[in-house]
Amino acid sequence: MASLETHQLLIDVPGRADGRCLDLRMQPGERWGVLGPNGAGKTTLLHTLAGLRAPRAGEVWLDQRALARWRRRELARRLGVVFQERHDDFPATVMETAMIGRHPYLSPWQRESDAEVALAQAALRRLDLEHLASRLVSTLSGGERQRVSLATVLTQAPGWWLVDEPTNHLDLHHQVATMRLLEEQASAGCGVVMCLHDLNLAARWCSHLLLLYPDGEACWGPAEAMLEPAALEKLYDQPLTLVEADGAPVFVPRV
Amino acid sequence: MNDADFSFRGRAGRMPPLVWLLLAALLSQGLALVLGSVAIPLDALGAVLAGGGESLHRTLVLELRLPRALAAFGTGGLLALAGALMQVLLRNPLADPYVLGLSGGASVAALLAMLAGFGTSLVAGSSFAGALASTLIVFGLAHGTGSWTPTRMLLTGVVMAAGWGALISFLLTVSPVEQLPGMLYWLMGDLAYADSPWPVLGVAAASLLVMLPLGRTLNVLARGGLQAAVLGVNVRRMEWLLYLLASLLTAVAVTTAGSIGFVGLMVPHMLRLKLGNDQRLILPASLLAGGTLLTLADTLARTMVAPQQLPVGVITALLGVPSFLYLLYRSR
Numbered sequence: 110m111a112s113l114e115t116h117q118l119l120i121d122v123p124g125r126a127d128g129r130c131l132d133l134r135m136q137p138g139e140r141w142g143v144l145g146p147n148g149a150g151k152t153t154l155l156h157t158l159a160g161l162r163a164p165r166a167g168e169v170w171l172d173q174r175a176l177a178r179w180r181r182r183e184l185a186r187r188l189g190v191v192f193q194e195r196h197d198d199f200p201a202t203v204m205e206t207a208m209i210g211r212h213p214y215l216s217p218w219q220r221e222s223d224a225e226v227a228l229a230q231a232a233l234r235r236l237d238l239e240h241l242a243s244r245l246v247s248t249l250s251g252g253e254r255q256r257v258s259l260a261t262v263l264t265q266a267p268g269w270w271l272v273d274e275p276t277n278h279l280d281l282h283h284q285v286a287t288m289r290l291l292e293e294q295a296s297a298g299c300g301v302v303m304c305l306h307d308l309n310l311a312a313r314w315c316s317h318l319l320l321l322y323p324d325g326e327a328c329w330g331p332a333e334a335m336l337e338p339a340a341l342e343k344l345y346d347q348p349l350t351l352v353e354a355d356g357a358p359v360f361v362p363r364v
Numbered sequence: 365m366n367d368a369d370f371s372f373r374g375r376a377g378r379m380p381p382l383v384w385l386l387l388a389a390l391l392s393q394g395l396a397l398v399l400g401s402v403a404i405p406l407d408a409l410g411a412v413l414a415g416g417g418e419s420l421h422r423t424l425v426l427e428l429r430l431p432r433a434l435a436a437f438g439t440g441g442l443l444a445l446a447g448a449l450m451q452v453l454l455r456n457p458l459a460d461p462y463v464l465g466l467s468g469g470a471s472v473a474a475l476l477a478m479l480a481g482f483g484t485s486l487v488a489g490s491s492f493a494g495a496l497a498s499t500l501i502v503f504g505l506a507h508g509t510g511s512w513t514p515t516r517m518l519l520t521g522v523v524m525a526a527g528w529g530a531l532i533s534f535l536l537t538v539s540p541v542e543q544l545p546g547m548l549y550w551l552m553g554d555l556a557y558a559d560s561p562w563p564v565l566g567v568a569a570a571s572l573l574v575m576l577p578l579g580r581t582l583n584v585l586a587r588g589g590l591q592a593a594v595l596g597v598n599v600r601r602m603e604w605l606l607y608l609l610a611s612l613l614t615a616v617a618v619t620t621a622g623s624i625g626f627v628g629l630m631v632p633h634m635l636r637l638k639l640g641n642d643q644r645l646i647l648p649a650s651l652l653a654g655g656t657l658l659t660l661a662d663t664l665a666r667t668m669v670a671p672q673q674l675p676v677g678v679i680t681a682l683l684g685v686p687s688f689l690y691l692l693y694r695s696r
Binding site: 209 | 456586588594640
């Protein structure tokens with residue numbers, strides 16, 4: 110299975126000192142959470158991992174090969190990205206939007222097969238969007254659009270999921286459903302990297318954590334080792350209280 | 365059949381709109397052949413098309429009306445196709461082929477050629493050169509020292525267009541009075557200048573063949589550069605292709621008939637409201653609908669105040685402005 114690695118990677122956040130080089134070794138089946146305050150470079154890192162943005166130094170390797178040596182189309186079958194921002198300037202239905210996930214698999218004259226339509230339908234069902242299939246995406250709520258983006262990547266069926274704020278705009282039920290979906294993908298052999306704002310979601314659902322500090326410092330490792338209240342307080346510059354609920358740690362900001 | 369099946373337009377659901385548009389296109393060609401200073405009855409038209417008929421009818425249909433109707437169809441199709449491509453390139457459903465100042469460059473060059481007393485074909489050649497020069501200037505400037513964004517390109521084009529507009533006004537002020545009507549007709553768009561319909565028709569068919577296999581790629585590109593890149597699209601290369609092709613189409617259209625407004629903006633936009641945004645359908649539909657619209661508009665322009673002819677651009681604007689405002693008002 111394909112590992113995702115960074116070698117001496119420095120992400121390019123404009124106007125910031127280099128900080129620490131990232132040497133991540135991420136394996137399929139792992140669920141990596143990227144934590145950090147606003148502007149720490151979470152999204153920049155995610156885009157760099159997807160090959161959408163050139164790093165300041167170092168390289169990203171997928172399956173023992175530098176991203177630059179992959180063909181974009183080949184990469185598109187292996188890396189899926191859920192963006193934080195979306196462009197819905199043109200009218201498109203939910204179903205059409207999910208179907209674009211099949212683009213990397215189709216040659217120019219080829220049309221989507223019935224099997225691919227079925228794949229998109231299954232993705233919509235998985236994200237509770239079946240009843241909205243023929244609605245225009247521009248008429249949906251923020252949370253529904255977020256689920257459409259997840260359904261698109263599910264239709265794309267990549268080996269690696271790079272997800273920017275998976276729970277953005279989602280209600281509590283769909284937050285849990287989404288994290289469960291990512292967990293399910295990981296246990297099916299995919300790798301997951303997600304940027305998160307919510308410490309408690311990270312504590313509950315991530316197997317590994319990467320903490321990004323605003324000055325470019327970073328540390329990473331298995332989740333249980335990274336969930337040190339002192340380190341997290343420093344990360345967010347915010348005192349925290351650690352409580353326990355249902356046998357799991359819960360971090361509450363102290364005011 | 366459930367909702368999801370229904371909402372995804374499969375192969376079967378794709379044909380009917382194009383069939384309807386093709387019928388409308390043929391009908392508009394028929395109207396353009398029949399109507400005019402001398403109305404030609406349908407049976408006489410049939411005789412002419414079958415290779416017989418009276419000699420007056422033959423001359424009217426085969427030498428005057430048919431070339432002009434075909435040129436109108438080709439020009440309208442090119443403009444609508446160019447508009448659809450430009451809208452995807454700029455990620456803006458309200459872009460039109462002239463938005464980047466291309467017609468301004470063409471107009472200035474054409475007016476200069478007219479001032480110099482050149483004949484029709486030199487005016488056409490000059491306007492083509494002007495259009496391409498404007499294209500290259502805008503692309504070079506929008507590219508600048510860094511990467512370009514749709515917004516930056518749009519701004520560069522809009523500013524260039526304003527500059528060309530000022531030059532056009534200047535040229536009109538200093539031109540001799542007897543040349544003004546010809547110049548104004550050219551600026552408003554007029555198919556009387558079209559010599560042969562084959563260049564426009566050929567370019568329209570060829571560009572459709574180039575773009576059709578890229579339709580799905582354009583669908584993805586319309587959702588933004590990053591999203592497209594993640595789905596395996598070579599964004600930079602596609603944007604170059606779109607820009608150059610849309611510019612070429614517009615340049616050919618402008619060269620044939622001057623700058624005819626609203627077709628390139630309105631036709632793709634209206635079709636998207638009706639048919640959704642699958643470029644594999646929208647591109648051929650734009651070609652057919654744009655051609656039909658301009659054929660009808662030109663027929664009106666020839667017949668409304670006959671024997672006088674109106675510039676066809678006036679008709680498209682008069683039809684276009686209210687219907688477009690209505691659509692905007694109705695849309696969310």
